Amino acid sequence: MQSMSETAYLGELEQLVLLAILQCGDDAYTVPIRQVLADRCHRHLARGALYTSLDRLEAKGLVTSRLGEPLAVRGGRSRRYFAITAPGLEALRHARAAFADLSRGLESVLGNGK
Numbered sequence: 001m002q003s004m005s006e007t008a009y010l011g012e013l014e015q016l017v018l019l020a021i022l023q024c025g026d027d028a029y030t031v032p033i034r035q036v037l038a039d040r041c042h043r044h045l046a047r048g049a050l051y052t053s054l055d056r057l058e059a060k061g062l063v064t065s066r067l068g069e070p071l072a073v074r075g076g077r078s079r080r081y082f083a084i085t086a087p088g089l090e091a092l093r094h095a096r097a098a099f100a101d102l103s104r105g106l107e108s109v110l111g112n113g114k
Helices: 012-027 030-041 047-059 086-103
Strands: 063-067 080-084
Touching (some): 012 030
C-alpha cells in the first residue's frame, strides 16, 4: 500500500468521477457515470471529457476497465465498465481527509449549513 506521501494527487473532477463510479457499482460505464455526475453534482460533462478523466485515472492505476459483452442494440459494440482499485480508494480517502483538514475551523466563515 502507498504511504500518504506516495498517494496519487486527485483533482476535483477525478474525485467526482471516482465517487460516481462507486455510486454506480457494477454498472459503472460512461452513461450512468455521467448521469450520476449530472443528477448529484450538477456537472454536465461531455463524453470526451469523461473519457479523458477515466483514461487518466486508469493510467494512474486508480481504476481498471473491462469490456462487457457486445450488445445487439449498440451495433455489436461493447460497454467499457470501470472499477476503482485499492490505490484509487486510498487516493480518494486521502483527498477527502485533506479537504476535511483544510476545512476544519472555517465554520464561522462558511456557515453551519442551516
